Amino acid sequence: MSMENNGVKPIFRELKADDPEPETTAIESLCMNCAKNGVTRIFLTKIPFYKDIMLMSFECKHCGYQNNEVQNAGKIEEKGVKITLTIASKADLNRQIVKSDYTSVCIPHLDFEIPSQSQKGEVTTVEGIIDRSIAGLEQDQDRRRVEASETAEQIDQFINKLKALKEVEETYTIIFEDVSGNTSVQNPRAPQKDEGCKVHYFKRTTQQNHILGIYEENEDTLLQPINEEEYSLEEIEGEVMTFPTNCPECNSPCQTNMKMTKIPYFKEVVIMATVCDVCGHKTNEVKSGSGIEPQGVKIEITVTGKEDFSRDLLKSETCYMKVPELDLEVGPMTLGGRFSTVEGIISAVRDQLANSTALTGDSVDPEIATKMKNFIDQLDQVLQGKKQVTLVLDDPAGNSYIQSLTDNGTDDRLKITKYERTFEQNDELGLNDMKVENY
Known part of the structure; x- marks a missing residue:
């Protein structure tokens, strides 16, 4: 049932030209300028293909003070994210960065860090982050030169090092770590794998959940035993x-x-x-429904035709999917957990790319749009059986599966390999109980 059929409108609505007066909520609130009461208007909307946001506009009729603010109203991701970006050329400075209030930015090359919650979330670029850091350090330099000349001189030297980063005379890395999981870095090679960017998801600790305002029910009490007689399997x-x-x-x-x-x-x-x-x-x-396996599993299937398309496939929520011939890599958060067929999972990737902002957004990059359309054409050739590819499911939790065409073991086009997980993979699954604390 669609909203046109039942007359009900979504809570978060897109701004449209034919909807000039969307519903807003008006709340009487205190003016921070004159201490009298003004009015705050709140509107819930969404940025297409991104997230839900809350627009707030305050106006005081007594003193004329106005203030506008945007806040994220979308859900917090199930896992935090750590992104390590390698800056190898000036082109990397133009990469778009979406970062939340909870994103910390670290440049190990200079031993420089912007702590989490010290800046508001924003959409910017790598160069924009460096410029904003420079502007923040330069802000009180005139006063420092009078009151603490040695400190001001050290800050000037550090500012020069930050400015040198924009020349990219040598390769360096920038690390973005966000416990809310709402940070992303643009991939200029999309839909191919980004060789200069490494993304690692991790399970939040209890303390990190508390920072986000997430508390488990009765987390400070002893767990109650499950009454096995209440419900049978x-x-x-x-x-x-x-x-x-x-x-x-x-x-x-x-x-x-x-x-x-x-x-x-x-x-x-x-x-x-x-x-x-x-x-x-x-x-x-x-x-x-049965927890994490003792070992990870890597499943490779050579897709040659209709027989392989009809194989049942389970991609768990922790599984990475790859197609080496197309240089395609899909992370676990992209498609989530799915029970489908080989044909169904490839079609899902194709449909998601076809509906991406690279083809449908307001400011489409012609070069990226052309690359995306060519890539979708290659996926269409695979789905039509004109192109042979290898589909790889790499699941550290060991909970993914592709159907074999034989009753005993694997057939000649299916390969299954089990492996020991790395520390990072255990961290992603929340299996590392002991973590090294700062000291």
Whole structure:
């Protein structure tokens, strides 16, 4: 059911020319300039293909003071993110950066760090971050030269080092770490893999959750034992459970259906499906129902035709997907967990690229749009059986699966390799109980 059918509008709505007077919420609030009461107007909207935001506008009729503010109103990601960006040329200075309030920026080359929550979230570039740092250091230099000349001289020397970074006379790295997971760095080679950027997701600690205002219910109390007699395994597997949630597209209240089922020759999984009656958005997600395996798994399938397209496929929420022939790499957060077929997962990648801002945005880069269209054409050739490729699922949690065409083991086009996880992979899965603290 769409919002045109039932007359209900989403909570977060896109700004459109045919909607000149969207609903706003007016709240009487204190003016910080004259201490009298003014009016704050709040509007919930969304940046297409990015996130939900809250626009707030304050105006005081007594003194004329005005103030505007934008805040992120979208969800906090399930994991934090650490992005290590290598700056090898001046072109890298133009990369767009989306960073939240909780993003720390570190340049190890200069032992320089911008702490988390010291700056507001923004959309900027690498050069913009350096320029803003320079401007902040130069702000009180005139006063320092009078009151503390030696300190001012040291700061001048450091400012010169920051300015030298823009010349890129040598390669250096910038590290972005965001516990909210809402930081991203532009990939100029999209949709191909970004060789100059390394992205690592990590599970937040309890302290980091508290920084974001996330508290688990009864986290400070002893865990209560599960009453195994209350629900049997057969009852859980046979029942479709429903619980309230918010639509990931428009954030309106809706229902999610959840059911546990077993994939033949593999394991139990939890399938969740959400349909929003307001905007019509549909989503399906699959999560493992049996925890993390002792080893990671890497599955490679050579896709040669219709027989391989029909293989069942489970990509878990921790699985990386690659197609080496196309230089394609899809992270675990991009498609989430899915139970589909080989053809279905390739089609999902193709559809997501076709609907990306590189082709549909207001300010489309012609070069990137051309590369994207050529890449989509290659995926179409794969789906038509005209191009042979290798599909790789690399899952540190060991919860991904591709169907074999034989009853005993793997067939000649399917290869399964189990491996020991690295420290970083264990960290991503939240398995590193002991962490090195600063001292």
